[in-house]
Amino acid sequence: MSNFSKAFSSTLGKKLIMGLTGLFLSLFLVVHLIGNLQLFKDDGGKAFNEYSFFMTHFTPIKIVSYLLYASIILHAVYALILTTANKKARPVGYAVTKGEANSTWSSRNMGILGTILLIFIVVHMSNFWAQYHWGKLPYARYEMNLNDATDVQVTELPFDGKHLVHSQYVDTQKGTEVVVAKDLYKIVSESFKQWWYVVLYVVSMIAMGFHLYHGFQSGFQTLGFDHSKYKPLIDFLGLWVFSIIIPAIFAAMPLYFFFLK
Amino acid sequence: MNLTLKVWRQKNANDKGGFVTYKADSISQDMSFLEMLDVVNEGLTKKGEDPIHFDHDCREGICGMCSLYINGRPHGPKRAITTCQLHMRSFKDGETITIEPWRATAFPVIKDLAVDRSAFDRIQQAGGYVSVNTGGIPDANEIPIPKTIADEAFNSATCIQCGACVAACKNASASLFVSAKISQLALLPQGQPERYRRVQAMVAQMDAEGFGSCTNTGACEIECPKEISLTNINRMRRDYFNAKFFKEEEID
Ligand code: SF4
Ligand code: FES
Numbered sequence: 001m002s003n004f005s006k007a008f009s010s011t012l013g014k015k016l017i018m019g020l021t022g023l024f025l026s027l028f029l030v031v032h033l034i035g036n037l038q039l040f041k042d043d044g045g046k047a048f049n050e051y052s053f054f055m056t057h058f059t060p061i062k063i064v065s066y067l068l069y070a071s072i073i074l075h076a077v078y079a080l081i082l083t084t085a086n087k088k089a090r091p092v093g094y095a096v097t098k099g100e101a102n103s104t105w106s107s108r109n110m111g112i113l114g115t116i117l118l119i120f121i122v123v124h125m126s127n128f129w130a131q132y133h134w135g136k137l138p139y140a141r142y143e144m145n146l147n148d149a150t151d152v153q154v155t156e157l158p159f160d161g162k163h164l165v166h167s168q169y170v171d172t173q174k175g176t177e178v179v180v181a182k183d184l185y186k187i188v189s190e191s192f193k194q195w196w197y198v199v200l201y202v203v204s205m206i207a208m209g210f211h212l213y214h215g216f217q218s219g220f221q222t223l224g225f226d227h228s229k230y231k232p233l234i235d236f237l238g239l240w241v242f243s244i245i246i247p248a249i250f251a252a253m254p255l256y257f258f259f260l261k
Numbered sequence: 262m263n264l265t266l267k268v269w270r271q272k273n274a275n276d277k278g279g280f281v282t283y284k285a286d287s288i289s290q291d292m293s294f295l296e297m298l299d300v301v302n303e304g305l306t307k308k309g310e311d312p313i314h315f316d317h318d319c320r321e322g323i324c325g326m327c328s329l330y331i332n333g334r335p336h337g338p339k340r341a342i343t344t345c346q347l348h349m350r351s352f353k354d355g356e357t358i359t360i361e362p363w364r365a366t367a368f369p370v371i372k373d374l375a376v377d378r379s380a381f382d383r384i385q386q387a388g389g390y391v392s393v394n395t396g397g398i399p400d401a402n403e404i405p406i407p408k409t410i411a412d413e414a415f416n417s418a419t420c421i422q423c424g425a426c427v428a429a430c431k432n433a434s435a436s437l438f439v440s441a442k443i444s445q446l447a448l449l450p451q452g453q454p455e456r457y458r459r460v461q462a463m464v465a466q467m468d469a470e471g472f473g474s475c476t477n478t479g480a481c482e483i484e485c486p487k488e489i490s491l492t493n494i495n496r497m498r499r500d501y502f503n504a505k506f507f508k509e510e511e512i513d
Contacts, residue, residue, distance in 0.1 A: 003511050004506075006505070007501075007502070007505035010465070010468055011434075011464075011467070011474035011475070012464060012474075012502070013505075016502065082476075085474065086432035086433070086434075086473035086474060086476075088366060088471070088473075089365060089366050089367070089433035089471055089472055092364055094330060094333065094361055094364055095267075095269075095359055095361060096359045096361070097333045099431065099480070101333070101334055101483070102334070102429060102480040102483035102484055103478040103479055103483070104478070107476065107478040107479065108431055108478060110476065214478075221477045221494070221495055222477065222498065223498070224495050224496075224498035224499035224502060226495040
């Protein structure tokens with residue numbers, strides 16, 4: 001075995017894969033969140049649908065998205081491998097354990113939290129991502145007055161296999177710009193009107209908050225980063241940004257559609 | 262004080278084992294936990310029963326022999342002490358105390374509460390040393406070492422090899438122990454020539470012994486009687502990745 005593969009089959013190396021993929025997924029969350037803020041725009045979903053098209057058709061982003069899928073799979077598979085090995089390292093458990101005396105609840109429940117997140121990702125991706133790629137999505141037609149940006153006419157169109165995913169043209173005679181796009185916004189807003197869907201999302205985001213409360217700073221440690229000068233910054237970001245602000249804004253999306261739309 | 266003890270009894274490594282309940286009456290608050298067990302054992306011996314096996318040696322917190330997982334925590338409820346330094350005043354009169362051995366595949370039970378910690382010795386033998394003859398006494402100031410580094414190396418060197426870190430870890434990981442042994446040499450000039458071979462060899466041995474992998478819960482740091490810090494584990498990782506990905510030194 002080469003030194004390289006030996007490194008990745010050690011416990012430290014396997015954890016390195018967990019840490020790298022985990023931190024990459026955390027970084028992705030930031031991008032995903034910023035993009036999804038388009039959902040809060042009151043424009044009949046135009047900005048969101050244009051963003052969806054961009055994210056699925058711009059080559060550099062497509063490449064990164066394959067990395068992302070690989071990361072999700074690797075993170076889950078290695079979690080399973082490591083957990084199994086760790087269970088084998090202590091086949092006979094303790095009758096009494098007081099974990100709360102020496103570690104955080106999050107750090108002791110990463111597997112359960114991760115499983116909730118995996119189920120969530122599967123549901124989430126099959127409803128939106130897979131639908132957008134292969135589903136029979138309706139279309140939306142946006143007709144904008146070129147002289148008045150606030151004047152937008154929205155028409156819903158049924159699914160039509162002949163339509164392009166996205167088209168755009170300027171009608172100089174009418175003085176309008178017309179965009180016809182796959183209407184993912186409609187799918188999202190309809191899903192978020194079902195109560196169980198909202199519950200699933202909110203619960204999953206709480207799980208994500210707890211997962212990242214331990215995971216974000218732990219990822220850096222797994223890579224060997226722990227200098228006392230920047231550890232406080234990592235802990236601060238892990239708590240406030242990754243386990244509170246980001247999950248809260250994500251959870252606000254279904255709540256917004258359920259209660260305010 | 263009067264106590265009820267739930268003690269793990271196991272004849273040998275192959276026995277299934279189980280809990281046996283004992284009464285420990287008229288125990289003084291000033292006794293150490295081990296002295297309390299001595300009293301119980303005296304009673305058992307007088308009755309002709311097999312006394313409870315547990316490890317101990319120095320009884321002053323320096324040898325690392327005493328163990329015991331007491332009421333869900335290694336070395337009992339107090340911070341930064343070993344079981345021999347734990348006094349009975351840390352318990353309430355009438356309390357039920359559950360006593361278990363360290364639990365890990367790499368630490369098989371020898372008998373009752375005594376476990377075989379020779380896995381730690383084998384990890385040390387894999388690289389936890391400096392291979393030069395000591396020679397004559399060098400001048401004290403010949404090799405200057407900054408105070409912060411010397412202190413840090415000294416802190417790492419205080420590890421007494423007790424195994425509480427493994428016992429406390431939900432993954433039965435030996436990372437705190439191994440990283441302390443790596444750090445105490447990696448930080449000092451004398452440890453440099455073998456630094457990158459050492460870290461690879463000791464980590465490989467740690468994995469071969471069947472310890473789990475570290476998920477940074479921090480339980481070891483809290484339960485370590487010598488307060489060895491997590492920084493050691495991160496230093497071990499840096500040295501290990503450095504060795505594997507950027508250095509020439511390879512181990513077979
Ligand atoms: S690191 Fe601490 S808990 Fe682990 S063996 Fe050394 S002294 Fe014991
Ligand atoms: S008996 Fe030596 S440390 Fe407890």
